[in-house]
Amino acid sequence: MGVEIGSDRKIVRHRAHRAPAAAAPGGRRVVVVGGGIAGLSAATGLAERGAEVQLIEREPHLGGRVGGWTERLADGEEVAMSRGFHAFFRQYYNLRRLFQRTDPGLERLVALDDYPLLDPQGRVDSFRGLPRTPPWNAVAFALQSPTFRLRDLVRLNPRAAAPLGDVGVPKVYERLDHVDAESFLHSINFPPAARHLAFEVFSRSFFAPPSQMSAAELATMFHIYFLGSSEGLLFDVPDAGFDRSLWTPLQKYLTARGTDFRTGTTVQRIDLVDAERPFRVHDDAGRTDEADGVVLATDVTGLRSIVEASPTLHAPQWTDAVRSLRTAPPFFVQRLWLDTPVAAERPAFLGTAGRPPLDNISVLDRYDRDAQDWAARHGGSVVELHAYAVAADADQRTHTDRLRRALLHRLHEIYPETGRAGVVAESFLWRQDCPLFGLGDFARRPSVATPHPGLVLAGDGIRIDLPVALMERAATTGWYAANRLLARWGLPGHDLFSVPTAGRSAVLRRLTARVEEGAA
Structure with a gap:
């Protein structure tokens, strides 16, 4: 795409496979398992080259760990919810190119002026x-x-x-x-x-x-x-809920290019069949998809589960590499709808240290239109609190209540005006599905390529030898997974970009x- 990638004159372009002039698009069917950043990047790369893409996502919404959805409060009002704050840094070149498919000027991203x-x-x-x-x-x-x-x-x-x-x-x-x-x-x-x-x-x-x-x-x-x-x-953030700003427009873009979406569906196993259509993908609704290629872009638990249940995929060392993947400790997100505004001088995002269990505070109505609309109607604020790497506890209900109280106490301690605010509504969630980047893991981590031609992996827990991390690693492995399949079929790939490689x-x-x- 003819768009500006970034401002750094030392951006590195990693050129993709160039197809011969006679290469013709189309005729290939690919199942992408996982509708997060990695899966959506792969689906975009494939659909734009004429592949017929079936995307299967376990959750009822797209975006993976950057997904957004609607919840109904106790008073019946519908509000936007997500798994928590995400910072979209300017160095996320491949992720930003994905967003530019539906927002060429990245106008749905809002710049935050600080990260205190x-x-x-x-x-x-x-x-x-x-x-x-x-x-x-x-x-x-x-x-x-x-x-x-x-x-x-x-x-x-x-x-x-x-x-x-x-x-x-x-x-x-x-x-x-x-x-x-x-x-x-x-x-x-x-x-x-x-x-x-x-x-x-x-x-x-x-x-x-x-x-x-x-x-x-x-x-x-x-x-x-x-x-x-x-x-x-410094970084940007979406100007509204993730679904509204990012994923609904991209779903429409991909649907117009022939991609079919099946959400709320879990892939159970994959069978290697024959050379004509090598893969059969089985889901929990009893459906079977035949495919020329498969992109596994799930979280660590999902990947391990699918590979374990698919004996025809097992291969020495590779299966062990998949099994060795680990997840990080759980994290907790608490979102509060307050009846009083947070003081005007408070930043949109504040990182905290040495105040367990709190890791950061986000004031969503500083930048998010959905939160701004709610705050304008109620004269209050929408605040989000994060606790990362939380210790597990057998008594989950008591643990949750204790954590909610502790986070609220920290909020009142740091932003005293919130101690006088009433909580109109509250939503919270636990998750434990982020990859752990532990000691010695890199050498044994599976890469995008697998022992099976036509089967590729993608995600932020998958190895790629480029200087990328977090959401950008997810996007980069997704594009690269698409490129691996396209090169196999003699079709042109998509260039990737990164910060300097030394x-x-x-x-x-x-x-x-x-x-x-x-x-x-």
Whole structure:
């Protein structure tokens, strides 16, 4: 598409397979299992090249972990609900290209002007007004930060921090995947007062405590968002519920291109049949779909379940790799409809540290039209509270009640005016379906390609050797899965984009090499 991808002059284009001039589209039937970002990206890539796509999604709505739906409050009023706040960073090139299919100018995304982080002592770090280009963004941040000082940069252990100066994939995983994020930060002498930055911005984004998260993932995140990109650390958010802003328009776009959607349906198993139509996909409604290709774009539990129930797919090592995938600890989302406005100076999003169980606060009526409409009718606010990596408890009801009270207490503590507000309505949910990026997982994680030609995987838990993470990894693996099938059938693929695939600065790369040579 002839649209601007991003502002960074060092964006890397990864060119897709180019089909011969005589290649003709159409005639191939593909089943995409999973209607999240990965599955929708794959479906788009395939449908645009003439494939007949059947998309099957377990939930009644699209979007996966970025799905949105409508709930009815106790008074009968319908409101938008989701699994919680998501930040759409400017570095998410492949995800943003998906959105541009129905919103070329990305007008349904709203820019937030800051991403403040509150530490236990009440100090606030801000990303507003920072230069975008490394290393000046890091220097400027250190100069203005109340928790990370310029002198802290001087005290960093250059030998331990060397991998941050030249992050490449899979190189950084070979160096750091055996080290946990917490130990890595300690080894580089990252100042204790500022560690909430790394934990909250990066580690907690993976819904896992730093002691369980790979330091390689942390280093890759630093590269994507800070040291390797000039797009900055600010981000956009949808201007209304995810379904309204993102997925309903995309569903219409794909339906017009022949894609059929079957929601509220679970795929149970896949059979390998013959060379003519290699796959039979069986769902829980008793239907069977024959297909030339299959994209498995489910969560970890769904992927393991389907593969385990499909003996004809089993293959040495690959089946074990799928079985080895793990999920992160559960997280909790609490959304409150208050009868009093949150103070005008409160940001749309606030990350918190050292105030368990709260991880962040979102004030939805700062940017979301659905929340704004409700707030205008009721003279109040819509607030969302997140708790990540929550410890499990056998007594779920008591655990939930205790967590709800604790989160509300933290909200009142940080935004005292909410203590005087009445709760008109409340909705909450538990989920545990995010992949865990634990120590040593990268080498054994399954990749997009599988031992079975025509069967590909996609999702943010699937390995791809590019510097991408979270929603962007889901989108990138989805596009790449489509490209694998299209190349197999002699059809043109779709170019992918990423931040630089090595350290951005030649000087830092040379320094990194020298430090590592000295350590050898």
